[in-house]
Amino acid sequence: MPIYEYKCNACGKNFETLVMGKSIPECPSCAGKDLSRLMSACGFVSKSAGPSGETTAKSSGSSSCGSCSSSSCSSCGMG
Numbered sequence: 686m687p688i689y690e691y692k693c694n695a696c697g698k699n700f701e702t703l704v705m706g707k708s709i710p711e712c713p714s715c716a717g718k719d720l721s722r723l724m725s726a727c728g729f730v731s732k733s734a735g736p737s738g739e740t741t742a743k744s745s746g747s748s749s750c751g752s753c754s755s756s757s758c759s760s761c762g763m764g
């Protein structure tokens with residue numbers, strides 16, 4: 686399931702949440718729904734890493750793995 690990062694425009698809190706279907710998340714701090722969705726670093730990562738250590742995650746649509754090193758997305762919560 687995709688995990689998106691949001692920023693609450695009301696209180697400024699950043700949080701991550703699973704988004705299922707078209708449900709709109711609420712701010713866990715103030716229950717506001719005026720949210721800005723942030724670009725998740727690694728929403729989807731293929732786990733089929735080859736023996737060379739390279740993953741196939743680089744061409745996964747709009748998700749940006751630019752902040753990841755080539756072999757691991759552990760810093761993006763995929764550990």
Ligand SMILES: [Zn+2]
Nearest residue numbers: 693696712715
């Ligand atoms: Zn809030």
